[in-house]
Amino acid sequence: MDHNSTIFIPLPSKGKIYPLDSDNKPISEIGLRAMTGQEMNILYSPNLLKTGKAFNMLLQKCSPNCKIEINELVTGDRNALLISLRAISMGEQYEVKLMCPECTFEFESVVDISNLKLKILDVEPLEENKNLFEFAFPKLNKIAHFKLLTGKDTNEIIRIRDTKAKAGSLIEDTITLSIKRMIQTIDGSFENISKIIDSAPISDLTDFRTYSQSIEPDVDMTYEHKCPTCETEFSEILNIGADFFYVDFKKKI
Numbered sequence: 001m002d003h004n005s006t007i008f009i010p011l012p013s014k015g016k017i018y019p020l021d022s023d024n025k026p027i028s029e030i031g032l033r034a035m036t037g038q039e040m041n042i043l044y045s046p047n048l049l050k051t052g053k054a055f056n057m058l059l060q061k062c063s064p065n066c067k068i069e070i071n072e073l074v075t076g077d078r079n080a081l082l083i084s085l086r087a088i089s090m091g092e093q094y095e096v097k098l099m100c101p102e103c104t105f106e107f108e109s110v111v112d113i114s115n116l117k118l119k120i121l122d123v124e125p126l127e128e129n130k131n132l133f134e135f136a137f138p139k140l141n142k143i144a145h146f147k148l149l150t151g152k153d154t155n156e157i158i159r160i161r162d163t164k165a166k167a168g169s170l171i172e173d174t175i176t177l178s179i180k181r182m183i184q185t186i187d188g189s190f191e192n193i194s195k196i197i198d199s200a201p202i203s204d205l206t207d208f209r210t211y212s213q214s215i216e217p218d219v220d221m222t223y224e225h226k227c228p229t230c231e232t233e234f235s236e237i238l239n240i241g242a243d244f245f246y247v248d249f250k251k252k253i
């Protein structure tokens with residue numbers, strides 16, 4: 001493969017929740033090129049990695065003709081791009097450290113990230129090319145319209161959480177912050193959403209989360225392993241942390 005060539009990566013949302021591009025086509029795939037020396041500087045900037053900005057910058061630089069802001073993509077689409085960027089730039093083999101849940105033996109193994117399956121969005125949004133879905137709260141007996149969170153939303157939630165933690169708050173409210181950010185209207189109204197959520201029955205909020213997670217397009221990060229000692233088979237969830245690109249990169253030079 002020519003290192004400058006563009007590979008088109010299909011998005012698990014199929015672009016159904018984004019505005020059409022300038023040619024009136026859905027943004028169902030995004031062209032990526034492999035990382036080069038320019039991107040190496042981003043990978044070696046600890047401050048960028050720590051704040052999570054590094055991954056966005058990498059994707060922006062490696063998708064020069066992308067017709068949507070990387071930050072406007074929902075998390076699952078971004079995950080699909082990150083995994084593909086890793087695969088086309090540094091190979092499909094990703095080393096992981098594991099512990100057997102049965103005998104607690106610790107071992108290293110390799111995940112072929114090209115085998116991870118996409119979880120495709122198979123619910124139609126309320127309107128075509130709009131990130132908006134519906135959920136009926138059973139106990140509140142109210143209808144919510146909600147969106148799936150984008151990278152921008154997630155960054156904002158993390159920012160609010162960190163500000164509160166620095167101010168000494170011990171209560172972890174990321175879940176309600178996310179729900180409040182997702183819900184756009186309740187029974188058609190934009191008002192009092194925060195108040196309604198704060199006083200909603202907890203089972204309604206759990207049902208809402210279960211439903212929204214069930215429709216969320218993503219990459220299925222589970223992979224199977226077998227313990228070399230006791231031969232127990234178990235599954236793990238692949239975590240895209242700050243070292244997703246960094247560790248192997250270091251080894252290769």
Ligand SMILES: [Zn+2]
Pocket residue numbers: 100101102103104105227228229230231232
């Ligand atoms: Zn074992």
